[in-house]
Amino acid sequence: METKTDHTILKTEIEKMNSAVELKHLKKSFKDKHVLIDINLKLAKGENLVVLGKSGSGKSVLIKCLVGLIDADDGELIVFDKNISETSSDELNTIRKKIGFLFQSGALYDSMSVRENLEFPLRDQKKIFKAELNKLVEEALADVGLSEAIDKMPSELSGGMRKRLGLARTMILKPEIMLYDEPTTGLDPITSKEISKLILEVQKKYNTSSIIITHDIECAKITANRIIILKDGLLAAEGTFKNLEKSEDKWVRSFFE
Numbered sequence: 001m002e003t004k005t006d007h008t009i010l011k012t013e014i015e016k017m018n019s020a021v022e023l024k025h026l027k028k029s030f031k032d033k034h035v036l037i038d039i040n041l042k043l044a045k046g047e048n049l050v051v052l053g054k055s056g057s058g059k060s061v062l063i064k065c066l067v068g069l070i071d072a073d074d075g076e077l078i079v080f081d082k083n084i085s086e087t088s089s090d091e092l093n094t095i096r097k098k099i100g101f102l103f104q105s106g107a108l109y110d111s112m113s114v115r116e117n118l119e120f121p122l123r124d125q126k127k128i129f130k131a132e133l134n135k136l137v138e139e140a141l142a143d144v145g146l147s148e149a150i151d152k153m154p155s156e157l158s159g160g161m162r163k164r165l166g167l168a169r170t171m172i173l174k175p176e177i178m179l180y181d182e183p184t185t186g187l188d189p190i191t192s193k194e195i196s197k198l199i200l201e202v203q204k205k206y207n208t209s210s211i212i213i214t215h216d217i218e219c220a221k222i223t224a225n226r227i228i229i230l231k232d233g234l235l236a237a238e239g240t241f242k243n244l245e246k247s248e249d250k251w252v253r254s255f256f257e
C-alpha cells in the first residue's frame, strides 16, 4: 500500500464517514484468469473515488460486479448498510434503482430523439404526468448544458454532447451512487475537461457518491477526492491525487506522468 502515514490518515477519515458502498474480499475469476483476487473497498457517502489501473486490470469487472452485471465468485457487497446477499428481490430492486451506471458508449437509443432518450428511464413510473415529465427532462438537460438539443436526434450530436446526454439520462433517476466507466474516452482534452467538471457539479448538486474509472489523469485530478490503483487483482495503491502523484513508488508515479 501507499506511503503509510498518508494512507493511515486517509483510512481513518474514510472509516469515520458513512459508507455508500462497501466491498469485502471481492473475488472474480474467468476460468483460470484471476481478475479480482481480494478487493476491499469503502466508498464514503458524497465521495468521488477514482479507479486507475492498466488496461485489463479489472476496473470494469469491478463496477460490473457492483451493479450485478457480473456475479462475483466470493465476497460481500454492502450498499447503504444492506448486505446484497441477504436482501429480498424487492429490496434488491430498490437498491439497484439507487445506482446509476454510465457506460463508456453512453448507450443511447439512436432511433429516439434526445427528449425520448430521457423519457425512457422514467417509463416505469406510472403516476407521472406529462407536465412533470417535461420538467424532469428539461431539468436533466439543463444540468448538463444541453437544453437546446431537446428535439435533436443523437446522430446530430457531437461526441461530447452524446456523453452529456448519457449522463443526463442516468441522472434523471436521481441515483445516489454513480458509476462512470471511462467518461471522457474518445473526447478531445477541452471537452474531456468539461465532462470532468460536469461530473463534479453533479456530485455537488445531488450529493452523489461516485466511482469513476478513467485513464484520463486530468479527469482524475478534477474529480477525485481519493484514488485507488488496481494491479494483479488487488488494490496496489490508495491516496489523494497529491500524495500519489509524489509517490516514492515509480510505478505509482507513472500513472501521473
Ligand SMILES: Nc1ncnc2c1ncn2[C@@H]1O[C@H](COP(=O)(O)OP(=O)(O)OP(=O)(O)O)[C@@H](O)[C@H]1O
Residues within 6 Å of the ligand: 030, 033, 035, 053, 054, 055, 056, 057, 058, 059, 060, 061, 062
Ligand atoms: N465476461 C468476461 N469473460 C471472460 N473474461 C473477461 C470478461 N470480462 C472481462 N474479462 C477479462 O477480465 C480482465 C479485466 O477486464 P476489464 O474489462 O475489467 O479490464 P479494465 O481494467 O476495465 O481494462 P480497460 O482499461 O482496457 O477497460 C481482462 O483480462 C478481460 O479479458
Ligand SMILES: [Mg+2]
Residues within 6 Å of the ligand: 059, 060, 061, 181
Ligand atoms: Mg474497462
